Amino acid sequence: MSAVVGFLAPYEFSPTVLALTVTAGALFLRGMLVRRRRGGRTGFWRAASFFLGLGLTYVMLQTQLDYLAQHMFWIHRGQHLVLHHVGPVLMVLALPHEILGEGLPEGRLKQALRRFWRHPITRRIYGAVQHPITASLLFVGLIYLWLYPPVHFDAMLSVPLYKAMNWSMVVDGLLFWWLAVDPRSPARGGLGFGTRIIMLWVIMLPQIAIGAYISLSNGVLFDIYEVCGRAWPISPLLDQQIGGLLTWIPAAMMSVVVGLIVLRMWMRENNQAHLEAAGSEA
Numbered sequence: 038m039s040a041v042v043g044f045l046a047p048y049e050f051s052p053t054v055l056a057l058t059v060t061a062g063a064l065f066l067r068g069m070l071v072r073r074r075r076g077g078r079t080g081f082w083r084a085a086s087f088f089l090g091l092g093l094t095y096v097m098l099q100t101q102l103d104y105l106a107q108h109m110f111w112i113h114r115g116q117h118l119v120l121h122h123v124g125p126v127l128m129v130l131a132l133p134h135e136i137l138g139e140g141l142p143e144g145r146l147k148q149a150l151r152r153f154w155r156h157p158i159t160r161r162i163y164g165a166v167q168h169p170i171t172a173s174l175l176f177v178g179l180i181y182l183w184l185y186p187p188v189h190f191d192a193m194l195s196v197p198l199y200k201a202m203n204w205s206m207v208v209d210g211l212l213f214w215w216l217a218v219d220p221r222s223p224a225r226g227g228l229g230f231g232t233r234i235i236m237l238w239v240i241m242l243p244q245i246a247i248g249a250y251i252s253l254s255n256g257v258l259f260d261i262y263e264v265c266g267r268a269w270p271i272s273p274l275l276d277q278q279i280g281g282l283l284t285w286i287p288a289a290m291m292s293v294v295v296g297l298i299v300l301r302m303w304m305r306e307n308n309q310a311h312l313e314a315a316g317s318e319a
Contacts, residue, residue: 045101068135069084091124093124097120109262112268118287120207122214129211166212173213179205183205194261194264218295218298220302233299237292244284252277252285260273
């Protein structure tokens with residue numbers, strides 16, 4: 038038991054991570070209770086998806102896994118797989134914006150947030166960041182940026198850069214995957230389903246390329262782990278190969294999984310349109 042507690046204890050405590058995690062979890066729970074009082078339901082799987090994604094993100098940032106990620110390349114790649122892919126996908130699939138909004142108490146803060154969100158500048162910036170081309174370039178570009186050996190070397194030795202690297206993964210992951218699974222149809226302001234599928238393929242191919250390059254490389258690309266020391270005695274090349282495979286296969290497979298979800302949304306939308314058309318004809 039002490040070993041489990043020791044593992045879950047923060048390697049470097051971050052009040053920001055703790056505060057954001059607790060706030061998000063509390064708002065979601067409160068939103069669920071507000072919905073129940075109004076006669077609505079959240080659903081078990083929706084809540085489970087959000088809290089699992091939130092919990093995994095916290096574990097990656099605030100346990101001894103963060104220490105291991107700084108001393109083993111393959112664990113670092115597993116950490117970013119969760120921060121950039123798995124955690125955000127699980128959270129956005131829960132459609133948390135609705136429940137978080139209901140969980141936020143009425144008052145000046147909620148009114149201020151509404152005004153901020155509806156402000157033309159905010160909407161313009163969000164629209165630019167969430168343009169399909171921009172979002173895809175940011176998603177892939179951040180992966181390539183932080184895996185560029187000189188930048189990676191500096192990021193692992195600099196606390197501000199290291200935090201910026203991990204936070205950029207989380208924030209960009211939430212933005213990109215939300216754009217892909219946004220429940221709104223194109224008629225209601227959502228992105229076209231075909232465009233979403235293209236986006237998912239566009240980000241998958243560069244991930245396969247860089248993962249394959251890292252995994253199949255004959256030389257050590259990331260010597261920072263020799264400087265910091267590896268947590269376990271495995272060869273640098275094996276460490277790199279496993280990390281490359283994590284970037285290559287599971288990360289790319291997330292595009293396939295989310296693509297299937299988007300296809301299901303597309304089919305459901307088409308079926309709904311056909312039913313409405315048949316009803317209007319009758």
